[in-house]
Amino acid sequence: MTRFAAAFAKSHAALVTFVTAGDGDTAAILDALVAGGADVIELGMPFTDPMADGPAIQAANLRSFAAGTTTADILAIAKGFRARHADIPLVLMGYANPMTRRGADWFAAECAKAGVDGIICVDIPFEEDDSLGPALRAAGVDQIRLATPTTDAARLPAVLDGAGGFLYYVSVAGITGLQQAAQASIEEAVARLRTQTDLPIAVGFGVRTPEQAANIARVADGVVVGSALVELVAQHGADAPRHIETFTRSLAAAIHGAKEIAA
Amino acid sequence: MSTHPNSFRSQPDERGHFGIFGGRFVAETLLPLVLDLEREYRAAQKDNAFAAEFDDLLTHYVGRPSPLYYAERLTEELRKDAPDGKGAQIWFKRDELNHTGAHKINNCIGQILLARRMGKTRIIAETGAGQHGVATATVCARFGLPCVIYMGARDMERQQPNVFRMKLLGAEVIGVESGARTLKDAMNEALRDWVANVHDTFYIIGTAAGPHPYPELVRDFQSVIGKEARAQLLERTGRLPDLLVAAIGGGSNAIGLFHPFLDDPSVRMLGVEAAGHGLDKEHAASLAGGAPGILHGNRTYLLQDEDGQIDEAHSISAGLDYPGIGPEHAWLRDIGRVEYTSATDKEALDAFQLLCRTEGIIPALEPSHAIAAVTQVAPEMDRDAIIIVNLCGRGDKDIFTVAEALGTQI
Numbered sequence: 001m002t003r004f005a006a007a008f009a010k011s012h013a014a015l016v017t018f019v020t021a022g023d024g025d026t027a028a029i030l031d032a033l034v035a036g037g038a039d040v041i042e043l044g045m046p047f048t049d050p051m052a053d054g055p056a057i058q059a060a061n062l063r064s065f066a067a068g069t070t071t072a073d074i075l076a077i078a079k080g081f082r083a084r085h086a087d088i089p090l091v092l093m094g095y096a097n098p099m100t101r102r103g104a105d106w107f108a109a110e111c112a113k114a115g116v117d118g119i120i121c122v123d124i125p126f127e128e129d130d131s132l133g134p135a136l137r138a139a140g141v142d143q144i145r146l147a148t149p150t151t152d153a154a155r156l157p158a159v160l161d162g163a164g165g166f167l168y169y170v171s172v173a174g175i176t177g178l179q180q181a182a183q184a185s186i187e188e189a190v191a192r193l194r195t196q197t198d199l200p201i202a203v204g205f206g207v208r209t210p211e212q213a214a215n216i217a218r219v220a221d222g223v224v225v226g227s228a229l230v231e232l233v234a235q236h237g238a239d240a241p242r243h244i245e246t247f248t249r250s251l252a253a254a255i256h257g258a259k260e261i262a263a
Numbered sequence: 264m265s266t267h268p269n270s271f272r273s274q275p276d277e278r279g280h281f282g283i284f285g286g287r288f289v290a291e292t293l294l295p296l297v298l299d300l301e302r303e304y305r306a307a308q309k310d311n312a313f314a315a316e317f318d319d320l321l322t323h324y325v326g327r328p329s330p331l332y333y334a335e336r337l338t339e340e341l342r343k344d345a346p347d348g349k350g351a352q353i354w355f356k357r358d359e360l361n362h363t364g365a366h367k368i369n370n371c372i373g374q375i376l377l378a379r380r381m382g383k384t385r386i387i388a389e390t391g392a393g394q395h396g397v398a399t400a401t402v403c404a405r406f407g408l409p410c411v412i413y414m415g416a417r418d419m420e421r422q423q424p425n426v427f428r429m430k431l432l433g434a435e436v437i438g439v440e441s442g443a444r445t446l447k448d449a450m451n452e453a454l455r456d457w458v459a460n461v462h463d464t465f466y467i468i469g470t471a472a473g474p475h476p477y478p479e480l481v482r483d484f485q486s487v488i489g490k491e492a493r494a495q496l497l498e499r500t501g502r503l504p505d506l507l508v509a510a511i512g513g514g515s516n517a518i519g520l521f522h523p524f525l526d527d528p529s530v531r532m533l534g535v536e537a538a539g540h541g542l543d544k545e546h547a548a549s550l551a552g553g554a555p556g557i558l559h560g561n562r563t564y565l566l567q568d569e570d571g572q573i574d575e576a577h578s579i580s581a582g583l584d585y586p587g588i589g590p591e592h593a594w595l596r597d598i599g600r601v602e603y604t605s606a607t608d609k610e611a612l613d614a615f616q617l618l619c620r621t622e623g624i625i626p627a628l629e630p631s632h633a634i635a636a637v638t639q640v641a642p643e644m645d646r647d648a649i650i651i652v653n654l655c656g657r658g659d660k661d662i663f664t665v666a667e668a669l670g671t672q673i
Contacts, residue, residue: 048573049447049558051454052290058441071570096288096557101571123557125294127278127287131557148292150461155295173292174459 003089003117004142004165007039008200012256013217014039016202017248018093018226020046020060022069024233024240026077027084032241033229034085036248037256040166040202040222041081042120045074045094052095052122054177056227059234071098075114082115091144091165093120096131104135111141118142118165126158133162147193149173149185156196166200166222169193177227180206187219210254217258225251271525271600274591279475282597284590287474289560292458297560301476303381313376320372321487324405327369329488330357331495331651336621338641345642351505353641355654356492356520359626365656366488366516367398371467373484375402378465385460386410388467389453391418391446391512392582392629393425394656395469400434402467410434413452417444418581425660443575446512446585450559470513471589474560478589485519492651493523505644507532509653510632511603512547512583514592516655521601531602534592535636537578538605545577548605549588550596563590579608579668580628582656606635612668614638615658627656628664 007014017038019029026043033041046061046069053061074092081090092099092111099107099121111119119141124132126145136143142164150173151159160167169189171181186203193201203216204224213223232247233240274281279301287297307313321327334353342350358366378386386403388410390396396412403410412429416438419426429436442448457466471481489507496504507524509517511534524530539546546552549564556565558573566574566586576586595601606614614634618626626634633652641650658665666673 047571048442049451051451051559052292052458054455065572097565097567097573098571100557101567101569122290123288123560125287125289125291127294131286131288131562146291148290150292150295152295159291170292173461175455178459 003087006087007089008166008221010039013220013258014200014202014222015248015252015255016040016042016204016222016224017229018042018044018224019229019233020044020057020064021074021077022046022064022067023060023230024237027080028241029233029244030081031084032245033248034088036245037252038088038248040089040091042091042093042224042226043074043078045092045098047095047098050095052175054175054227056177056230056234060230063234075110078114078116089117090115091118091120092116094122096121096123100131104132108135108139108141112139116141118144120144120146120168126161129162137162144168146170149189160197160199163199166202167193167197168224169201169203169220170205171203172205174205176205178206180208180212183215186216190219210250213251214254214258217255223255272522274594275475275479279479281591281594283555284563284593285475285478285561287560288557288562289474290458292461296461297474297476299381300377303377304476304480307377307380317373317376321369325362325368325372326360327487328491328495329360331492331499332357334622337618340617340621341638341641342646348646349642349644350646351641351644351648351650353637354496354649354651356488356651358488358516358653358655359657363394363398363401364659365394365398365627366485366519367395367469368401369487369519370469370481370484370515371398371402373480374465374467375406375408378408378467379406381465383463383465384408385464386467387413387453387456387464388469389413389446389449390469391415391449391584392580392627393418393422393429393660394582396434396436397425397428397432399467400429400432403434404432411456412436413439413449413456415439415443415445415449418446418449421664422581422660423663445576445581447573447576454559470515471518471591472513472559472561472563472587478561478591481515482518482522482591485515486522488516488519488653489521489523492520496649496651500649502649503527503530504651505529505531505648506640506650508535508633508637508650510535510583510629510655511588511592512537512585512629513587514589516653518589518591520651520653525600532600533636533640534601534603535632536603536605537580537583537632538607539577541607542605546605547576547578547583547585549586550592550603551605553586555593558587561590563587563593579611579664580632582627582629583632604636606632610635612665615665624654625658626654627658628661629656630654
């Protein structure tokens with residue numbers, strides 16, 4: 001069983017957490033996420049032009065660059081994480097240019113070597129899959145695809161073709177960390193996606209509180225929290241891991257204890 | 264050089280690719296919108312009423328056709344230092360005489376007609392020098408649509424007259440504080456607005472870049488420049504030009520001039536990038552100093568580091584201050600159909616002043632780069648050779664920048 005399959009096979013929904021690589025003591029922050037009960041880790045690759053991200057993650061990227069973070073550093077962070085945590089799925093999330101700069105094959109092979117389970121690339125839709133998808137498949141790295149409120153029934157089969165790991169439902173048309181979607185619209189979307197795929201469905205964008213997370217966990221297989229965690233890094237600096245562990249624990253308790261309702 | 268296609272004018276392919284360049288590299292949320300736009304554009308291309316309305320507005324609102332002008336005094340000036348029998352004739356395609364003072368309006372007319380066809384009720388745009396912002400604000404006022412313009416805060420400082428123009432025209436101008444606070448950052452912010460307002464908003468991209476079909480449709484709307492120039496020169500001289508020259512930021516004025524001539528093998532073409540402080544220092548010449556990569560919806564040449572992080576561009580001209588280039592130029596360069604060179608800030612400033620004094624025309628800093636290149640190549644060409652330069656914008660907006668660069672208080 002893959003790490004993804006195991007993470008989503010538990011009796012409760014999975015907590016998927018996002019932080020930006022190189023923003024603060026990333027190794028300690030990742031350990032805090034695991035200690036707090038995160039089931040899947042998304043590690044953001046900073047990019048100079050993060051056009052799908054809101055102010056919180058934009059600022060995290062700038063802090064990471066100020067610390068001199070390189071692609072080699074990010075891969076080293078991933079490798080270190082895998083050495084410490086054998087079972088937690090690790091996803092690299094970011095933009096096309098840093099992922100393809102040295103060639104898609106190079107990137108996919110490095111990810112596989114570092115123990116990365118999956119990739120989320122924000123700006124490579126299935127129409128441009130040949131820029132990255134074949135290399136990931138050849139290296140055995142899952143490509144996690146995004147579905148959004150604008151992904152209609154005609155597009156969905158193509159979005160799912162070649163998708164692996166889990167399906168990430170971006171619950172609002174917008175950038176990260178700002179608006180949150182109405183619960184009813186999330187329930188409707190997850191139900192619709194379930195008729196088309198057997199992949200676990202994780203829901204994200206704008207999820208900030210344990211209460212919101214618990215509501216989503218009642219209908220989805222996973223809940224993604226990012227900007228709220230990244231803001232803790234901004235707020236607490238070197239002391240961030242302790243705060244992140246506490247907050248993660250509250251999210252995990254809410255998500256893991258949420259009672260599933262029939263979707 | 265590899266084998267050439269039968270026509271250089273049949274790009275892009277159905278996926279929006281110009282060779283390996285172009286494409287649709289946008290987030291899933293936006294992809295259905297760019298597909299909608301492509302569908303609507305294909306329908307508009309087959310609709311005679313669309314073409315008629317576009318042409319009518321270009322004639323009576325923009326003031327087209329723009330003149331093709333033989334710059335006799337500049338030609339003579341450059342012949343002074345040329346070898347015997349050398350010193351080509353220099354002609355200007357005078358798109359600086361358009362309503363709003365630049366070529367940008369051609370594209371804005373086309374795109375706002377598309378926005379209306381699609382039932383969109385809100386317009387957004389990015390701007391660098393402010394010429395595209397002014398042109399967008401202008402067409403929004405003309406058609407009564409609300410308009411939000413994203414502009415780098417640094418560009419707002421150096422292009423204050425255009426900021427005020429946009430506000431007079433009823434646009435909301437939002438200063439962008441991220442990154443180097445220039446055109447690239449304005450484009451990021453416009454994309455963020457678009458993804459959050461997908462249902463009612465049309466994004467009028469100002470240059471021949473971005474996700475397919477933007478590079479194609481911007482080129483098509485700007486191709487009026489080259490079509491007119493071709494017909495005008497044939498009528499006046501009975502022949503085609505030997506060389507076309509245009510400045511390149513994203514490259515919309517250049518592709519607009521070049522495209523109708525691409526299948527005329529006798530016509531050479533020269534695109535001029537901004538070399539800023541010099542190609543070994545800070546500059547904005549993505550073909551000369553960049554490598555292929557993916558940004559803002561397309562694959563093209565980008566100024567970037569070994570990790571794929573985008574470098575900050577620099578040019579004295581806010582309109583050229585962008586670390587990428589339209590994908591069709593990337594393709595035309597790689598197949599060798601168009602040559603590309605660059606001009607520094609200083610060379611552009613010198614050319615700016617030369618044109619003021621020899622022709623009584625104050626050019627924008629963007630085409631001043633093209634004129635700088637012409638001062639290099641014209642003296643090497645035969646006297647009966649003809650160069651057409653795209654004078655794509657007027658310099659009123661730049662007088663403060665030029666004064667500062669020359670150390671003059673206004």
